[in-house]
Amino acid sequence: MMVALFYYKLEKFGGIRAVKDYVKQALSDLGIRTCEFSWKDHKYICKLRDFTACKTIYGNLLSKLLDYTCFRHLDTQLEQNNILTFNIHGEWLFLPTKLVYIHDPGLLVSTFFRHSPLSIVRRAYYIPHNIISKNLVNLYGKSLVVVNSIFSATQLKRLTGLDCQVLYPPVDTHKYRNCGLHDKPWVLTISRFSRFKQLDKVLEVAKRVRDAKFFICGGVNSEDELRYFWYLKRLIDEEKIKNVFLLPNASEQIKTYLMSRSKAYFHPKEDEQFGISIVEAASSGLIPVVHKSGGPWMDILDGKQGLYGYAYDNLEEAVSIVNYVLRQYLKLVNDLAPYNRAKYFSYDKFKIRLYNLLEQVM
CATH class of the missing domain: 3.40.50.2000 (Glycogen Phosphorylase B;)
Known part of the structure; x- marks a missing residue:
C-alpha cells in the first residue's frame, strides 16, 4: 500500500510541517510507503497562485480553482492505481482527496465565504462568489475530512455543514516527562x-x-x-x-x-x-x-x-x-x-x- 501526501508549502507553517512529518513517520512505522506532492512542484503556476490569493475575494477563489485544476488529474490517476491520497493542508490547498486534514476551519471559511452586504450593488458582487464557493466546499463532502480537535469539528460543522472526524496532533509526551522539581513560583x-x-x-x-x-x-x-x-x-x-x-x-x-x-x-x-x-x-x-x-x-x-x-x-x-x-x-x-x-x-x-x-x- 502507498499513500500520496498533498500539501501547499510548508516552510511558513511549522505546526503543519510537524503534522506532515508525524504522518509520514507513522505511516512508515505501519509499513506503508509514501510519496509527496506540493506547489513547489509547480513553480511558475505557484507564483500565479500566490499573486491571486488574498488580493480580492475572486483572487482567493481563483487560487482554489488553480489548486483543483493542477492536482485533480494527478489525484485521479493515483486513485486509479490504488494509491490512497491525503491532503494534509486542506484549508490552504483545495483538493478533495480521499482524506483531507483541516487544521483551522475558520481559515478555510474566511478564504471562501463573505457575508453579503445590504447594498444591492455590493450584494451582486458577493453572491456569485459565495455560490461558487459553496459548491466547491461541498466537494469535501465526498472526502473523509479530519480535524485536530472536537472544537474544530463543531466549528467546521457549524460553518460549512461538513461532517468530520478528529485526529489529534501527536505530542512527544516523553520529551519533558517529569523533568524537574517545579519548585519556583x-x-x-x-x-x-x-x-x-x-x-x-x-x-x-x-x-x-x-x-x-x-x-x-x-x-x-x-x-x-x-x-x-x-x-x-x-x-x-x-x-x-x-x-x-x-x-x-x-x-x-x-x-x-x-x-x-x-x-x-x-x-x-x-x-x-x-x-x-x-x-x-x-x-x-x-x-x-x-x-x-x-x-x-x-x-x-x-x-x-x-x-x-x-x-x-x-x-x-x-x-x-x-x-x-x-x-x-x-x-x-x-x-x-x-x-x-x-x-x-x-x-x-x-x-x-x-x-x-x-x-x-x-
Missing part, C-alpha cells in the same frame, strides 16, 4: 510572538500576580512577529512590569529548564484550535491554566474544571486561578495528574487513530 507560556496569540494577556495577569515570574518563550520568524515582540517589550518597559521575561527563539535547553522549575502553564489565546504546547507542559508536570473555550478547554481539559487543569472566563478568574495553582501546586499536581492526560495525545495514540482512519477509506 514561575508561570510559563510557549507561543509564537503573534498578535493572534493574545500574549498581552500574560502581561495583564503578571501585573496582578507580582510575586510570580512569567516567562514567554516563542518563535520570531517574520516581520509581523518581530513587530509584536517589540510591542510587548515596549508595554513591559512603559508599564514597568518587572516580572515578565520575553525569550524569543529560546533554545530547547532553556525551555526544558523553565519546564522543570515552573509550576503553572498559562495559555492566553481564546478559541485556540488545539494547543500542543499545553500538552507538552502537562507532560512535564505543569498545571495548565487555559481560557474556557476552544480545543484547550473542550479537548485537552475535556471540558471539566479541576480534573486535568483549570480554565478561566475573564482576567479576574485567570489571576485567581494562577495564584491558587502557585500556592497549592504540590497538592494539585498529585490530584490532577496532568501527565496522565498528556498520554492521551501521545504519538502512539496518534498512530492508532491514523490507522483506523486509513481503514475507513481503504
